[in-house]
Amino acid sequence: MLGSELGTAAWLAGGMPDALPHDGGPGRPLASTVRAKAGGAGPYFALRTALLSLENTHNFAGGAVIGADEWSDLVAAGRDCGLKVHLDGARLWNAAVALDVPIASLTAGADTVQVCLSKGLGAPVGSMLVSDSARIHEARRVRKMLGGGVRQGGVLAAAGLVALDRIGDLAEDHANASTLASGLRERGWEVLEPETNIVLATVPDPASTVAELAELGIAAVTVAGKVRFVTHRDVDAADISEALERLRRT
Incomplete structure (x- = not known):
């Protein structure tokens, strides 16, 4: 969000975002870190923290998921510090499907939640x-x-x-992402195992790799210094096999 929204928080809301470390796992901080960073009132010239913003699934962490218990702990930490809690849940449906839990268990306690009907759902x-x-x-x-x-x-x-009637279809996207990751590793790529529908690959030159993939008819982008592949309802298992076959022939 900090690197992909044109500084909107500062420009529109007058806020100064401060990124928390992912010390609780990919895409999420520890509840203790939230408490430590929020801090107390401080001197008169110090910033006053007012909002805790979380993302589930976390895009730049490769579609990483925050589970219901971790979510509850993070919300409680925010509340203890007097913070409002916002959830960027553009891919929240993927998290619910991956965990096989009601989506409400991943939003409880939030003041605001943003969700998206496009992304994997296909609207x-x-x-x-x-x-x-x-x-x-x-x-x-x-x-x-x-x-x-x-x-x-x-x-x-x-x-x-x-789109809302097809949330269950996201499981196919997750399976296709896992197949893609496995196939890339068999071909020597350094690839993280996806939790949902985002596959991140570490390569020496992400921009050049994305350009080479485009010449093969394989769409990918650079994200956080890695190559990102996303599976969705317009990509089926046959497409994954075809992409891997094209890479094999290079």
């Missing part, structure tokens, strides 16, 4: 904010100030309803 658009009625009322005001809003959006809403 054409559809990021949504979930909160109480007062915050949603204020969010609509802010959205209007920023030029947001959709007229005659029923056809998009219909696609979102279809």
Whole structure:
């Protein structure tokens, strides 16, 4: 978020983000780290921490998942420090499917949650904010100030309803990601085992590797100094086999 949102937190909200270390595992801090970093009031010139923002699954950590117990501990740490808690849950459906738990168990205690109906679910658009009625009322005001809003959006809403009926299909994306990771390792790539649908590969020159993959008709991007592959509903098992075969022939 810090490196991919054009400094929006500072520009729009007047906030100064401070990234926490992933000392609790990929994509997540320890609850004790949250308490230590939030700190007390400090001198008059010190920053006042007001928000804990978490991401599940964590994009740059390769689709890493925060489990329900860890989530509860992190929320409790934020509450102990008087913080509001926001969840960037654009890929939260993937986390729920990977853990086989109700999505509510991964959001309990949050003040605001953002989810997305595109990503793996396949709707054409559809990021949504979930909160109480007062915050949603204020969010609509802010959205209007920023030029947001959709007229005659029923056809998009219909696609979102279809997407919500297909959450279970995400398990196929996770299986395809695991197959891709295994195949890449067999070909000598240094690849982390995916928890969901994102495969990260460590290579000497990510940008050149992405360009070479594009010449083979394989789409990937650079993320956090690695090559990122994402499986989704437009990629089936046959596509994974074809991609691995093309790499084998190089």
